[in-house]
Amino acid sequence: MSADDAPTHRGGDAADDLNAFITRETVVSDADGPLAGKTVAVKDNISTEGIRTTCGSAMLEEYVPPYDATVVERLRGAGATLVGKTNMDEFGMGGTTETSAFGPTSNPVDRERVPGGSSGGSAAAVAAGEADLALGSDTGGSVRNPAAFCGVVGIKPTYGLVSRYGLVAYANSLEQIGPFGRSVEDAAALLDVIAGPDERDATTRYDAAEGGAPDAAGVPDDTHPAEATAYAAAADGDVEGMTVGVPTELIEGADDEVVAVFEDALADLDAQGVETVEVSLPSVEHAVQAYYVIAMSEASSNLARFDGVRYGVSGSEATGGTEGERGSSSEIDGGDGNWNESFARAREEGFGDEVKRRILLGTYALSAGYHDKYYKKAQDARAWVKRDFDEAFAEADVLATPTMPVLPPKRGESLDDPLSLYLMDANTVPVNLANLPAISVPAGEREGLPVGMQFVGPAFGEAAVIRAGSAVE
Numbered sequence: 001m002s003a004d005d006a007p008t009h010r011g012g013d014a015a016d017d018l019n020a021f022i023t024r025e026t027v028v029s030d031a032d033g034p035l036a037g038k039t040v041a042v043k044d045n046i047s048t049e050g051i052r053t054t055c056g057s058a059m060l061e062e063y064v065p066p067y068d069a070t071v072v073e074r075l076r077g078a079g080a081t082l083v084g085k086t087n088m089d090e091f092g093m094g095g096t097t098e099t100s101a102f103g104p105t106s107n108p109v110d111r112e113r114v115p116g117g118s119s120g121g122s123a124a125a126v127a128a129g130e131a132d133l134a135l136g137s138d139t140g141g142s143v144r145n146p147a148a149f150c151g152v153v154g155i156k157p158t159y160g161l162v163s164r165y166g167l168v169a170y171a172n173s174l175e176q177i178g179p180f181g182r183s184v185e186d187a188a189a190l191l192d193v194i195a196g197p198d199e200r201d202a203t204t205r206y207d208a209a210e211g212g213a214p215d216a217a218g219v220p221d222d223t224h225p226a227e228a229t230a231y232a233a234a235a236d237g238d239v240e241g242m243t244v245g246v247p248t249e250l251i252e253g254a255d256d257e258v259v260a261v262f263e264d265a266l267a268d269l270d271a272q273g274v275e276t277v278e279v280s281l282p283s284v285e286h287a288v289q290a291y292y293v294i295a296m297s298e299a300s301s302n303l304a305r306f307d308g309v310r311y312g313v314s315g316s317e318a319t320g321g322t323e324g325e326r327g328s329s330s331e332i333d334g335g336d337g338n339w340n341e342s343f344a345r346a347r348e349e350g351f352g353d354e355v356k357r358r359i360l361l362g363t364y365a366l367s368a369g370y371h372d373k374y375y376k377k378a379q380d381a382r383a384w385v386k387r388d389f390d391e392a393f394a395e396a397d398v399l400a401t402p403t404m405p406v407l408p409p410k411r412g413e414s415l416d417d418p419l420s421l422y423l424m425d426a427n428t429v430p431v432n433l434a435n436l437p438a439i440s441v442p443a444g445e446r447e448g449l450p451v452g453m454q455f456v457g458p459a460f461g462e463a464a465v466i467r468a469g470s471a472v473e
């Protein structure tokens, strides 16, 4: 192979040092669909039949799902080649891919920096050319954040557009599976394949993809129609006459370098015939707090299933037993009849610090006596955020913000300071609270590091954010 033929890797060095994958396994599909010949990496919280799915946790180190998530089934149906399962913050809890039990992933643009998270392995794999496309999940920014930090495109779909069947839940009311690509069109083409109703996820919208009710039979098509290419077609860059709202509150908190790139990109859109208007989202000042109360509350409940009996690190292991002994109550409880102790031991060993912190805080927020003070207040703030977005969309087709308020931090810088990490999510979490669609596209660079621009649309307005994004790249 001549130097000219060599694949270009953004970071230059050998791609394997990135630690983008937890499990590398190639599964070729013989289906002749829209993704034939494309390689796709899948975040390790999305179930793959026969391939372990760890969620970046020691708790699930050996867990092999007996079924495929709906999105994986659709990938196979579309002819994609699966190349492996990507690294992530444990159970999706984080924004840097440093809370993984399998070690951190490097940013291919600058290996000393984080790739963002929690879907950092997926973004890094796509940026480095280790996969053409990837799937991540976005509960509070986990697709858009790593897309911005690695200089690729990521889409967070409207809640209910993509099936969550087979996604290991972190905070169900907030999260969606979303695509990564090196271009807006690529990411949109992957969205075309995974979007659409699924009878196994009752929160999917039957009228979402096509704007109508399910077909006469009323039975959703599990393998999603290959002819649906509406999202990829929207990546036409034709933004003339579009109105873009800029929410002042989400620009104020961003670093100067980031704002400079953002403003250049807005000026470029202006030159393409876009009208820019200022809009206000006063409620977003409460969004990070509301998001973390809701996300941790849901997580504390979702993660209760990891008790060492049904999945993962077992109480019998913790008490010196063997895997074969699981299921026998006298062995699981260590023979001393103390189930609580056995569960506690499994959870002590199986979960990392950030996961434990969130389970504790979430349990606290839901406790009798505190529920009204925290959880209910957070739900009120969530409703307010939704109303603010509704009002903004009366004035603009889409909203634009910097995706992340900062440049990608160095590895090891933020782990000891969870609060600063949570604040990094200021521009992404409002979108999840309001269940809206958004895209992050590379808008430029500062200090050799990529800066992402986010477009947010009204519910099921994916085509509009894809169109706007395609005018920037």
Ligand code: GLN
Binding pocket: 092, 093, 094, 095, 117, 118, 137, 138, 139, 140, 141, 142, 143, 170, 295, 425
């Ligand atoms: N950083 C946010 C969190 O830790 C978002 C994570 C995500 O979207 N999975 O909750």
